[in-house]
Amino acid sequence: MRLAKTYEPNQYEPNIYAMWEEKGAFSPSGVGDPFSIVMPPPNANGNLHIGHALTVALEDILARYHRMQGKDVAYIPGADHAGFETWVVYERELAKEGRSRFDFSREQLYSQVWNFVDKQRGNMELQLRALGVSASWKDLVFTLDEKVITTVNSTFKKLWDEGLIYRGERIVNYSTKYQTSYSDIEVDHKVEKGTLWMIAYPMLDKIGEIVIATTRPETMFGDSAVAVNPNDERYKDLIGTRLQLPLTDREITIIADDYVDASFGTGAVKITPAHDPNDFEVGQRHNLERIQVIDFDGTMINVPQQFKGLTAEDARKRTVAALEAQELIRGKTTIEHTVGYDYKSGLPIQPLIKDQWFLKIQPLAQRAKQALLDGEISFTPASRKQVLVQYLDNLHDWNLSRQIPWGIPIPAFQNVNNPDDWIFDERVDEKLIDVNGTTYRREEDTFDTWFSSGQWPFITTDFMQNGDLSRFYPNSVMETGGDLLDRWIARMIMLGLYVTGQVPFRHVYLHGMVLDEKGQKMSKSKGNVINPMETIASHGSDALRLGIVASRSAGQNQAFSVAKVVAGRNFANKLWNIARFVEDKLGDSYRFRTPEPKALVDHWIISELNTAGADIQQRLESYRFAEASDSMYHVIWDSVADWFIEANKQQENPDLLAWVLDTCLKLAHPFAPFVTETIWQTLAWHNDLLMTTHWPREFAFNDIAASEFNQLKNLITEIRFVTSELPGNDKYTLLYQNDSLVADNVILIQKLTKLQAIQHVDRTRGLRLPNSGREAWLDVSAETLYEHQTNLETRLAETHAIIANFEARLANKSYVDKAPAELVAETKQQLAEKQALAQALVGELAVIR
């Protein structure tokens, strides 16, 4: 025997993977229709988590399946420099050494982080291999590879040339902790209870005061106006008059702007253009001064001496206290409002004015929206498309600048003598450049990583360079987590269309989050993280894949289930043992031959496997992974192992046995690549690899023979059921009359039912098997029969209930008239069957009584 007694996944998996890789099986074949998936690049210096295991399981199932369909498959792996994530980790390292980013130049930092990442790189790639991904490693792209930078720069230039890039002072989401601006997607919005203070601003041109409402009193030092709604009768006469800004010696004016909601608060709003996006816009309309009172480090500047240097939080308390001391607080209420937090540090985000690079997003967004409406991309789950359309409609201009050294430098330079004169240039390694006698200073900021990852599909396929892989653009499928719909999918569609004129992929499959066994989000702090590598070590890679795919539907957050991984492990073991049985029967020197079905079961199993092959195909092509896997699992375990193999022990057909095993391995391969290939290679019946062999083709069989086996199967099931119901553990004899199906399969029936004997008789006795439709009796004593009476009565009652159900349905004229004719005919037939059963049961009971 070549196959060992037990299957130990860890003994085989690494070798099998190495063999695939050595034989170049992962590279696109160049033959057949292209099929491509680009892997969402995992963090280059991180470890894979369970979500990655799900991601690559789904992707690899598709890749392997389509490869077996004879397609030219490119599964392109990637590694992400994970700009901000990695930067945060690195900055922590620096802090441990008592240093900060300000001790180094951009180049120094960049190369230090590069080395830091490089030390751990390869880790996650090894882990992907352990998961069995059939990715084309030679085509791996790192997000800071030269070709990425080149493409990103040229996209930036195209956008710039076409007037879609602008640089300007805008309110940005600023992380005072990490000293960088964020895009909208990096801000966590939380609904909170906050205090709304009513503050009196004394009037200078008239007697009295105006009361404004604010949740952020500390920003009042940056006020440059108070705004009211132009139609608000209460304040109409005050527009244009002057106010004293409390705690300062500044004067501000009352202005009118439609932005103000007269019904909120007091209907009068302080306007702080430097610290609120709405106020910023009001300020632009009214040409107001922008006074920055919170610095980029989060402390107060440009404020009266007593508040200088305070954190914004402290300044709020002290400002309120100072106002109270001057009796200017006119009241306070508690309101629910949303506050933006830094998703990384958990600290409040400060809206601050900063000179940044922005992308005018709406032209791109609308084009993307149109492509979606035109159905150029399909979605699983389908409902997510609408969500995306809505998102695109509401997008604001995209802040592309990050003040982080670990990223792609923005290729722009500023005229040292004219701050408004910016030029595009890729010489980002030089701080100053000379162009036609003018000196330009480089931009120090880098791109938001989503700007480069948004171009991933056409970068990885070298589409713009018309490279070797360009036939794989647009990608066939983009598979990723549902949480990336807006931040990544949307950006890929927008930038893909903009740069290439085509959608980046034809189908989007979104999976949900893998939760812990109790349905909680996994997190390091909760300590409920499941490490995929540990699961592989204990149960095997196939088990993890089978377990994580099972019973999981698209877009749904679902719990991880160890029980399902165990079930997967058991399945791999089952396959192994099927193979061991086959090997034992065929011997080591078996040479594969085209089989010829002989026994009824032979025809039946061919029929089952044909159906399963088509079924799995149909389900995979509609992205129903769990159902496809289930179908594969049951045909192999139930049909092949429990019926075919058992029957084959009595009715041997070696060539068919080999064919059945081959077919099982093929059907199972996308779901359990390691154990299937291990068996294929160990038996060595073929010279090729299982992973590159063709998906099972339909095999001819005799329909009548197959259905006869089904009848036999029903009889056997009936015998097993009835004997298990009979009292005691006696072995019974089956008696039959004029039944060639029974007569021809005596040994098979006996073995599969553990009957003592099967005899042909002229005069019958005992218990007739009521549901088998056969002339068959179990030879039981009158006593046993009597004890069995209640069982029969129960069955009769159940049968009567079902009959009543069918009769009611058929008595319903509307049903007979309106339901499809086949359905009605089917109901009639079922009714007849149940009536026959009832009659048989009544007959039996009559005999007993």
Add this chain to the structure above:
RNA sequence: GGGCGCUUAGCUCAGUUGGCUAGAGCAUCUGCUUUACACGCAGAGGGUCGGGGGUUCGAGCCCCUCAGCGCCCACCA
């Protein structure tokens, strides 16, 4: 403020366009040293599909409504 999703067996979940007696894995119970497999074999029990209403010949699936849970998006002070 807008949007999405979930509620089905003890547990974790499937259930394509409405179609017959609602499934799986695990768990439970009863048998079983059967020419591969106890990570196994043969059986069994277990569900008023969250509540209510509606459409339909027919609803787990469609519509309305109520309740509970979860997620995402959003620059109203």
